[in-house]
Amino acid sequence: MKKALIHPAPYRFDITCDDISADKSISHRCAMFSLLSDKPSHITNFLQAEDTLNSLNIATMLGATVETNANAITITPPKKITEPSDILDCGNAGTGMRLYCGLLASIDGAFILTGDKYLRSRPMKRVVEPLKSIGAVIDGRENGNLAPLFIRGGNLKAFKYDSPIDSAQVKSALILAGLHANGISHYKEHLLSRDHTERMLRGMGAKISTNNDGWIEIHPISKPLEPLNIAVPSDPSSGFFFAVAAAIVPDSRIKLVNMTLNPTRIEAYKILESMGADIKYELKTDVYEPIGDIIVSYNGKLKGVDVSQNIAWLIDELPALSIAMACAEGISRVSNAKELRAKESDRISSVLSGLEKCGVVYKEFEDGYEITGSKLAKSTIDSFGDHRVAMSFAIAGLLCGMEIEDIDCINTSFPNFFEILGKITKVEK
C-alpha cells in the first residue's frame, strides 16, 4: 500500500487549474447511456480513472466498441446488448453497480455484477428491492443486498415509486428500468438529487419530465435514443479539495476551470462561502449542464457552520468540508447525513478517526458530527481505502504536514490529484 507525505504549503498560492479530473457521475452515465442508442456517441474529456474505466469496460463486455482519439472517445453500441461471457466488475463504484442494475434488469440475458471488497460490503437493496417489486430477477448475498449480484433480465412493470432516500443512484437505476417498462412510470424523491440522468437522457430524446409536485414521469422508449455528443465538464467534487485548500491557506486563490455549475453539485461551495471564503462563479456554456469557472480566494479565517439541509447536494464534499470546519473558528455541525455511513467507507467514522489523530475535538452522532475548530496537528492518517478521505487529509496537510496511508484509492476518481497538489507544496510518495 502506497503512502504520501504532504509538506505544509511553503507560500501562498495563486493558480489556475484546468486539469481537475472530469466529472465522475457524468462519465459513468456516458459509458452506460451510449448503449441506449443505435449510433456512435462522441465524448470528450471522459474521466480516465478506475471507476469510470470499469463502467466503460462493462459497456464493451456488453458489446460496445470504444475508439480513442486524443482526449475523445467514440462508443459504438452493439445492435443488441450481448450476454457477457464473464462477470462484470464495477471495482469501487457504487454508481457503476447501482445504475447497471437498473439498466440490465430489463435486458434479455444473465449478468453478474461484482466489485472490490469495499463495494461488496455496500447496501444494494436500495435499488434491488424496488427493481424486484416491478418484476426484476436479481439475487445476491443477504437476499440481494450484497454483491456479487446476479441479474436475469426480463420484462418490467411500470411503477409509481416514492423513494425513501434522496439518491441519484437509486433514481437513475429506476429511470433506466422505466425506459423499458410496460407503461409510463413515476418516481419521486424529496430533495432533488443530482439530475445528470434526467438531463442527459432528455438530451438523447427520452421523454422524462418532472411535474410540479416533484414526481418524475418516465415514458418507455419504443426506439433507440439519439447518441450522446458531449464534452464532460470537470468534477466539482474533485475541484472542492482545492477550493478548501485556497480557503484555508492564507492569501491564496484558485481558479477551477470548466466545472459543472449544476445547482445539485455546488452546494458545498455555497457552504464554504457562508463560512467566509470568497467564491465567484462564471457561467460559460450550457450544454446538458451549466458549465463555468469557480474562483475561490482566502478571505480570513473561516467561521464554524451548521449543515443540516440539502445534504444530497453536498454529500460527496463533506469529508473535505470537515477539514474546513476543523480549521474554522468555533463549532460546526453536520446532521441528517446518515448516508455518509454508506459511502466508499463509513465516512462519519473515517473522517472523525482522522481528525482525532490530528488532535481535533469532536462529537459523533448517528447522522452526523460536531467539530470544534482548532489548530490541526500533523499525523498519520488511514484512508480506509476511501479516495475522498485520503484527499481531504492531504489538503489538511497544507497547514500542518500530513502522512496519508493507502493512497491507491485516489486513482478511482482523481488520478492527477497529487500532480496538482505538487504545484502548491512538496509531496513525497
Ligand code: S3P
Ligand atoms: C452519484 C450519486 C451520489 C454520490 C455518488 C455519485 C451518482 O450517491 O454520492 O458519489 O453519480 O449518481 P447517492 O445518489 O447514492 O447519494
